[in-house]
Amino acid sequence: MQLGLGLYRHMLTPENFRFAKQAGATAIVAHLVDYWAGSAEIPATDAHRNWGVTRNQGKLWTVEELTDLRRAVEAEGLRLAAIENLDPSHWHDVLLDGPLKQQQVADVREIVRRMGRAGVPCLGYNFSIAGVWGHSRGPWARGGAESVAFENPEQRPLRRGEVWNMTYDPEAAEGSIGEVTSEQLWSRLRDFLEAVVPAAEEAGVRLAAHPDDPPLPTLRSTARLVYQPRLYQRLLDLVPSPSNALEFCQGTIAEMSEGSVYEAIEQYAPQGKIAYVHFRNVRGKVPRYHEVFVDEGDVDMVECLRLYAKHGFDGVMIPDHTPHLTCDAGWHAGMAYALGFMRGAMRALGLA
Numbered sequence: 001m002q003l004g005l006g007l008y009r010h011m012l013t014p015e016n017f018r019f020a021k022q023a024g025a026t027a028i029v030a031h032l033v034d035y036w037a038g039s040a041e042i043p044a045t046d047a048h049r050n051w052g053v054t055r056n057q058g059k060l061w062t063v064e065e066l067t068d069l070r071r072a073v074e075a076e077g078l079r080l081a082a083i084e085n086l087d088p089s090h091w092h093d094v095l096l097d098g099p100l101k102q103q104q105v106a107d108v109r110e111i112v113r114r115m116g117r118a119g120v121p122c123l124g125y126n127f128s129i130a131g132v133w134g135h136s137r138g139p140w141a142r143g144g145a146e147s148v149a150f151e152n153p154e155q156r157p158l159r160r161g162e163v164w165n166m167t168y169d170p171e172a173a174e175g176s177i178g179e180v181t182s183e184q185l186w187s188r189l190r191d192f193l194e195a196v197v198p199a200a201e202e203a204g205v206r207l208a209a210h211p212d213d214p215p216l217p218t219l220r221s222t223a224r225l226v227y228q229p230r231l232y233q234r235l236l237d238l239v240p241s242p243s244n245a246l247e248f249c250q251g252t253i254a255e256m257s258e259g260s261v262y263e264a265i266e267q268y269a270p271q272g273k274i275a276y277v278h279f280r281n282v283r284g285k286v287p288r289y290h291e292v293f294v295d296e297g298d299v300d301m302v303e304c305l306r307l308y309a310k311h312g313f314d315g316v317m318i319p320d321h322t323p324h325l326t327c328d329a330g331w332h333a334g335m336a337y338a339l340g341f342m343r344g345a346m347r348a349l350g351l352a
């Protein structure tokens, strides 16, 4: 079992790689999408704002920049385990079934091929139209630590030019994108997987699907794919392949109204389908939940580690998000706390 740290684009620096190494991590999961461009902090995805504008249509990540990133991570004694999330401007019409769909499917295949050439083994993605939305920040973790909650906000429709909680076309006509049904979305996912999984197999890259957070059947009039633990199986069975795998977000699974994290680990780990894990804890389930410290939520995280090990999982686990500690470096302190907990628990179980 390997400890990893996820870093947002503006955090991909030698100092933060060193921080990860010092906190016991051996792997980095890197975000290349510039959410909330330039801001030092990703704000909560509240009901009124999105993560900002992204206009990188056709500007795919190059082999050179992917290779440079891998080398920079390796220079600090770590491994680049995955790229997390596609840029909405690279694939909005794949999600929306728009006029650029065929070109953008080809673009995603090209991204996967470039990742293979650059030696990056995994691409985390979230096949979702509304994306991560509707959360708010507040003092909801132990000791009033600032954290994230979902409290069932009023759902305004998605504007045209907006997908996955970012704006890819600020000049889009007024109006909403309307409804997207579950059948439509599953059909779009099938098209995506049938086209991209063979390219991923050839490139030696695993595609890793994140579940829908918040895990509701619909959000902002658009269907969600994986909003119960059992729906991960449907995604895997669409196109069976070692390259069709899961970005197993324990936090999101804990937020789901059915099943349990323990059952989900017991179902998916023995299949070898967990590419990597988002190891975070929550209190509550949809439609209301709060993200809390790794050791204070509803889920027994040590029991989870025991179950992963029982089923032979040997991949990377990252904290995903964590409450901020009250100090000058709240994000870093929160991550160091989570990583320390994880390392201690792994050591106690004889896993690290």
Ligand SMILES: [Mn+2]
Residues within 6 Å of the ligand: 210, 249, 251, 252, 278, 320
């Ligand atoms: Mn997650």
